[in-house]
Amino acid sequence: MPKATSKSAMIGAVVLASALVAAAAGIFTWYQAQAEAGFLPQPECSGPGLAVARQADPTAQLAASFATTVQQFVTWEETRNASVKPTSPARRRDPGERLVMCYYDGTYTGIPTPPRASTDYSRMIVAVMADGSTRVVTVGPKATNPLTGPTP
Secondary structure, three states: OHHHHHHHHHHHHHHHHHHHHHHHHHHHHHHHHHHHHOOOOOHHHHOHHHHHHHHHOOOOEEEEEEEEEHHHHHHHHHHOOOOOOOOOHHHHOOOOOEEEEEEEEOOOOOOOOOOOOOOOOOEEEEEEEOOOOEEEEEEEOHHHOOOOOOOO
16 A cells, blocks of 8 residues: 555656646746736836836836847837938947837826827837936827837
């Protein structure tokens, strides 16, 4: 009888170990997906970026953040609106410099509205440079400012 109990205990231990490995793999996969989706907050977005957003709306909340390089950001910024050909001010910086894009949801008022433009200013994107300097990239509706960062 002790051998049967020992064999049962061993099978139970193997099943438990398999379950733990599967759970750990699932947690890692979830964590990685969240990181890729931008839902793991970057420290820059809790400091200088949040200070900028909260000047416009004291209740602004971080919705997403994306760590990237200046080069990837410049490409994203200069191509995101096909009808406008802006030159990104970030071009003056080192292309390999770290940059964090912080997306904040809130109610942003007092912003001049062009004729026939949306007055829904519910998302602000703030770029935080490696030296801590910030720049508001855009403020507008969530529909035209989805939670997607630049891709390599």
